[in-house]
Amino acid sequence: MVATVTGLWFPGVKLPQFDFNTLNGRLALGDLTFPVSSTTFVIGGIIHMIDGIIWALIFGLIISPVLGVLIKPLRPMTPTVNLVKGLIWGGALWIISSALWMPLLIGALLGPTLTGPFQLPCGVGPFLTCFGPYGVQALFTNLFWHMIWGVNLGLLFNPIRSTSRVRW
Numbered sequence: 001m002v003a004t005v006t007g008l009w010f011p012g013v014k015l016p017q018f019d020f021n022t023l024n025g026r027l028a029l030g031d032l033t034f035p036v037s038s039t040t041f042v043i044g045g046i047i048h049m050i051d052g053i054i055w056a057l058i059f060g061l062i063i064s065p066v067l068g069v070l071i072k073p074l075r076p077m078t079p080t081v082n083l084v085k086g087l088i089w090g091g092a093l094w095i096i097s098s099a100l101w102m103p104l105l106i107g108a109l110l111g112p113t114l115t116g117p118f119q120l121p122c123g124v125g126p127f128l129t130c131f132g133p134y135g136v137q138a139l140f141t142n143l144f145w146h147m148i149w150g151v152n153l154g155l156l157f158n159p160i161r162s163t164s165r166v167r168w
Helices: 002-013 020-029 038-070 079-110 137-156
Strands: 113-115 120-122
Touching: 002 020, 002 038, 002 137, 020 038, 038 079, 038 137, 079 137
Parallel strands: none
Antiparallel strands: 113 120
């Protein structure tokens, strides 16, 4: 939730707005009207929160234990290690988002615009090389947004080790 709200506030610091609520609502409802209806925003917000919960569950059930097995310094379940694991997972999701998900969505919603010396379609290629007037700044804003999410996930993720003894 913190990352979602922060993404809405990005224009206040001259960064592209990351309004995933509206984006998901438009995709789900096929609503391309302006201005955006509150229903589109709320339904998109619900979808976006469910997405975040699913990625967090994947982190807690699969990614965190696997990182602990593969990388020995990430084995302890300390708050600092969990924070590092959250940042790694946020970075992995940033790569997936920037290389695949966001370019396809931006191209689908905004329509391809030809840009650059080779007149390639904007919003369809990998790594958000075009994002309206922001250009490559969107790529780093997306990284910043995913790091906010990863920090919150890592700080909130605090599993308790199971003990082998049974207490009665």
